[in-house]
Amino acid sequence: NAGVTQTPKFRILKIGQSMTLQCTQDMNHNYMYWYRQDPGMGLKLIYYSVGAGITDKGEVPNGYNVSRSTTEDFPLRLELAAPSQTSVYFCASSYSGDRNSNQPQHFGDGTRLSIL
Amino acid sequence: AQSVTQLGSHVSVSEGALVLLRCNYSSSVPPYLFWYVQYPNQGLQLLLKYTTGATLVKGINGFEAEFKKSETSFHLTKPSAHMSDAAEYFCAVSSGSARQLTFGSGTQLTVLP
Numbered sequence: 001n002a003g004v005t006q007t008p009k010f011r012i013l014k015i016g017q018s019m020t021l022q023c024t025q026d027m028n029h030n031y032m033y034w035y036r037q038d039p040g041m042g043l044k045l046i047y048y049s050v051g052a053g054i055t056d057k058g059e060v061p062n063g064y065n066v067s068r069s070t071t072e073d074f075p076l077r078l079e080l081a082a083p084s085q086t087s088v089y090f091c092a093s094s095y096s097g098d099r100n101s102n103q104p105q106h107f108g109d110g111t112r113l114s115i116l
Numbered sequence: 117a118q119s120v121t122q123l124g125s126h127v128s129v130s131e132g133a134l135v136l137l138r139c140n141y142s143s144s145v146p147p148y149l150f151w152y153v154q155y156p157n158q159g160l161q162l163l164l165k166y167t168t169g170a171t172l173v174k175g176i177n178g179f180e181a182e183f184k185k186s187e188t189s190f191h192l193t194k195p196s197a198h199m200s201d202a203a204e205y206f207c208a209v210s211s212g213s214a215r216q217l218t219f220g221s222g223t224q225l226t227v228l229p
Contacts, residue, residue, distance in 0.1 A: 004159075031214045031215065033214070033216065033217075035217075035219075040125060040221055040222070041221055042120075042206060042219035042220055042221040042222050043160075043206070043217070043219045044219075045216050045217070045218075048214045048216055049214070050213060050214045056213075056214075058216060090159055090160070092160075092217075094214075094215065102148045102165050102166065102167055102168075102210075103215065104150060104162045104165055105162075105217060106162075107152075107159035107160040107161075108159050109157075109158055109159045110157075110158075110159055
């Protein structure tokens, strides 16, 4: 069972470069999320999606873009990399369930990104 | 807006001692609460989740958490620490159309031999 798969695991970018962080899940989950993790700050939500074709901003969306063309994939795009985007990025997914269900999120292993 | 406060960014216990990691939340009712664990260079793994109606929630690896509505707390405990428990622990509350998670800042648990 693959679960949530993120690629690449590590990347070094120069300021101003662009890249796409890939995320795919094989659990047929409707909900998908992108978080960034900075030391001592916990995880902050960047973007999320409730299904194919639907995305919305989280707490820290500036400098990022997402798309959701399929249920399985939820790529995160950095257009102009800045040092402030040096972080560890986690993708997660969850089953939508019924309105009152408490469905947990399943996380990938993360992408460690350095902007120099 | 939801918020989660974890008291103590670093906690050290001796092997075999009680583990207590504190979490207080601010949330509309009912709160959907979780504890996750993160081992070095890995993603987050679910330890346990709060289900409405239960005050004591049991999770994996011998951990449990007690929901106290009057104190808006969801503290994580384990009676006897093991070396393998050394990790970072995150408390989180979910809300919104996609049940997005708001995380606490995390508590790094060190287990001393």
